[in-house]
Amino acid sequence: MRRRHFLVLSAASVGGVLVYSLDRKVSRLCAQDRPGQAKPVSDKSGGKPDKSVQSKTLRIPLRFFTESEAALVAAAASRIFPSDDAGPGAHEAGVVIFIDRQLAGPWGRDARRYTHEPFEDGLAAEFGYQGKATPRDVYRQGLKDLAGFDALPPAQQDEKLKHIEDSVFFTLLRRNSIEGMFCDPIHGGNVDMVGWQLIGFPGPRMSNVNDIDKHNGEAFRPKPMSLSQVVPEPVRPSEEQTRSEPKRKKTSA
Amino acid sequence: MKNLPKVDAVIIGGGWSGLLMATQLGSRTQLSVVVLERGGARKLPDYLGGMDELEFNVRFRMMQDYSQETVTLRYNMRDRAVPIRQLGNFLPGTGTGGAGEHWGATCPRYVADLFELYTKTVERYGLKKLPEDHAIVDWGVTWDEIEPYYTRGDKLMGVCGKAGNIKGKLIEGGNLFEGPRSEEYPTPPMKLPYAAALFEQAAKSLGYHPYPNPAAALSVPYTNPDGISRPGCAYCGFCDRFGCMIGAKAQPTNTLLPLLEKQKSVSLRNNCAVRRIVFDKNAKRAGGVQYIDANGEECFQSADLVILGSWTLNNTRLMLLSGIGEQYDPTTGKGAVGRNLTHQVSAGTQVFVDKPLNRFMGAAPTGICVSDFDGDAFDHSNLPFIRGGTFRVAGTGFQPVVSFGVVPPTVKARWGSEWKKAAIEWYDKVAGIGFSGEHIAYKTHYFDLDPRYKDHFGDPLLRMTIDWRQNELEMVKFATAKAAELARAMGAKAVIGPPSFERYDARRYQSTHVQGGTIMGKSPETSVVNPWGQSWELPNLFILGGSTFPQNGAANPTTSVIAFTYRTADTLISRYLKSPAALA
Ligand SMILES: Cc1cc2nc3c(=O)[nH]c(=O)nc-3n(C[C@H](O)[C@H](O)[C@H](O)COP(=O)(O)OP(=O)(O)OC[C@H]3O[C@@H](n4cnc5c(N)ncnc54)[C@H](O)[C@@H]3O)c2cc1C
Ligand code: SF4
Secondary structure: OOOOEEEEEEOHHHOOEEEEEEOOEEEEEEOOOOOOOOOOOOOOOOOOOOHHHOOOEEEEEEOOOOHHHHHHHHHHHHHHOOOEOOEOOHHHHOHHHHHHHHHHOOOOOOOOOOOOOOOOOOOOHHHOOOOOOOHHHHHHHHHHHOOOHHHOOHHHHHHHHHHOOOOHHHHHHHHHHHHHHHOOHHHOOOHHHHHHHHHOOOOOOOOOOOOOOOOOOOOOOOOOOOHHHHOOOOOOOHHHOOOOOOOOOOOOO | OEEEEEEEEEEEOOOHHHHHHHHHHHHHOOOOEEEEOOOOOOOHHHHOOOOOHHHHHHOOOOEOOOOOOOEEEEOOOOOOOEEOOOOOOOOOEOOOOHHHOOOOOEOOOOOHHHHHHHHHHHHHHOHHHOOOOEOOOOOOOOHHHHHHHHHHHHHHHOOEOOOOEEOOEEOOOOOOOOOOEOOOOOEOOOOOOHHHHHHHHHHHHOOOOOEEOOEOEOOOOEEOOOOOEEOOOOOEOOOOOOOOOOOOEOOHHHHOHHHHOOOOOEEEEOOOEEEEEEEEOOOOEEEEEEEEOOOOOEEEEEEEEEEEOOHHHHHHHHHHHHOOOOEOEOOOOEOOEOOOOEEOEEEEEEEEOOOOOOOOOEOOOOEEEEOOOOOOOOOOOOOOOOOOEEEEEEOOOOOHHHHOOOOOOOOOOOOOHHHHHHHHHHOOOEEEEEEEEOEOOEOOOEEEEEEEEEOOOOOEEEEEEOOOOHHHHHHHHHHHHHHHHHHHHOOOOEEEOOOOOOOOOOOOOOOOOEEOOOOEOOOOOOOOEOOOOEEOOOOOEEEOOHHHOOOEOOOOOHHHHHHHHHHHHHHHHHHHOOOOOOOO
């Protein structure tokens, strides 16, 4: 068993209320006095930040990253998708938590990628990623190379990222940052739907039948709703399932 | 090996083609039928809670699990192929309903002359016009023969649209370039999203003939001839790559499964992966299939009739693994299995307009098409290519993980504040003009078994040898210029054309319209099945689906898959069962 690692965030910086599933239980995480305690509540209420808890801190258990790795990822994701004049970014959306869960889940271990040998290299990019390393491996190595990154000033951080812009690691990190900004909050990112609000995406809206051919040229921005608000039954994302599909017995020809 | 009691017919694959054949046999014959589907069971209620972009549109939860099986790719027969290790250029389906569950439901028919491509092209332009190394052939079927089956397919799904040619009479507002239909569409066109409305005006202003995209998502509630009722579309936008949670999009699970469940003579077995068709070469007879069941047990299902409907890749692979017929060899031109591998040409242009488009609303198949440059609708005498395709602005329903980050060409950054600002600014102002074009067959493009890589059972993977050639490059160049004109007429502030067609790209989603491998034709030397889908080699083996199509049309293939499946079912029931032998 690995030592328990936590990501420590100030509640104010993440808007006070997070919808995460913690330790593979669907729960609503509230900021609290005593660290490390999540208060599971039913996941129906709106999601307005609770002013009274904004100064507190949150300790979020990590599933894949160590604390220091999480700090590096958070810092890098914040350069890719910064919090700035144009609105909230990777930090507010909880991108690092999203990535942590993805890496701990089936995607992180390449559960659905063809990983038979031999791995060939030196091929044209058009053949797609041919490496042996899983997303977990790519992150572990990439983060080793980023040691000390979180302590650098932003301009130097950008320099460093420019250097690795074409790497598999950076490509993944950029893609995962966008995913963490805009995925449904059940995956741990897009906290409070900050990503959706940024671009006016309403989330899973069951019906647009009365609006589809109206509003021509005018922005139509219904209030965002997440899957857990829309669907009566709890939805379990694949990263929350310990084993997704039963593996079939191996047989040979 | 577990030997199962013999049945009259075994069907491999539970997608559009396999389940349609099953319900036909179930409703029109007394035959005992077993459908073997490698993937899990699915039903309509499964799709509630499915509006999750990350799971379905990014991680592809519904599609084939590549850790178990993929294909290998190379550009020419001198190279060593490598596996396509993650879903990319196409998205094969698995589980009940197959790719028919998460398809886009765009439902156009092939242009009428596609079925006689060789004859018609040579008639108009002479032999010299045919591209080097082409493998263009006639199908052995004509438009008039297949048209009634298209009409049946339209009624099955309740396809929405506006006819442009009924029995030779041209109708404004419909597709003037389509083959003559026997009747109007069963349901009226869908509602249009704003981007498509802009495209329609633009196309008109340029003198083209825009028409509503034929759609198998319902504009209005509809009851089909089998008595199956489905509701109208809600334009939720979680459509292509998702299952429809209300059943408005025609899918095998909402159109065929309800019938099948009532048919006592038909059973569907899930999690059963077929590895071989067993046959007797001397007797010229298929005897059944060998498969691995849900418990991992090796089974033999004996049957008098074997029907292969496992989509292009596995239709071809199962023929090769079983050793039925001769592998095609591009150096000698001998052998028929594996020939005429094609992948529909598809090239998208991005159009930046200065108005919000509310792109989250939509349905995959609602939109506007322009077919003025389809097939041979325009003169190619002075053009460096043959054939053409359709332009389309569809209201797919855009979701942010996949569509965020598209910025005008003036913005060079791909991350950081500058990029973020531009990407937010433009997020809802990008429309896509899609172009899908015909892909002609070449002697050098084919399937065989890979000598190195295996699937999770230890069977060789299928190998694709394919690349784009001059005809596709030139066609895309031509189409891109036309798309740019259309974009400007839509009021574009900036335009980004499609990525280059220099090389076939395994990373980029092209379409799941891959065809050939077991093509139909008039001769056993150059085709695997006759024009009714019957194997030349084993008369009690029938093959369904795009693997039997010798060329790739510009139209999306499924309505053609359905039409040919109906035709095979009719022939099988009315002719073959009466006298089980090679059809002439
Ligand atoms: C994202 C997407 C969008 C699409 N959009 C459109 C569109 O808009 N318009 C259009 O016309 N077409 C579209 N298509 C294509 C359409 O889905 C296919 O043309 C159609 O489903 C083909 O029917 P089929 O029966 O041949 O194959 P499928 O429906 O794929 O069914 C084949 C079945 O065989 C099973 N199978 C495979 N191997 C085995 C085996 N060894 N043993 C047992 N079972 C096996 C598979 O699991 C699968 O369920 C789209 C496809 C995708 C993926
Ligand atoms: S857009 Fe319409 S057809 Fe498509 S999934 Fe939603 S309701 Fe179904």
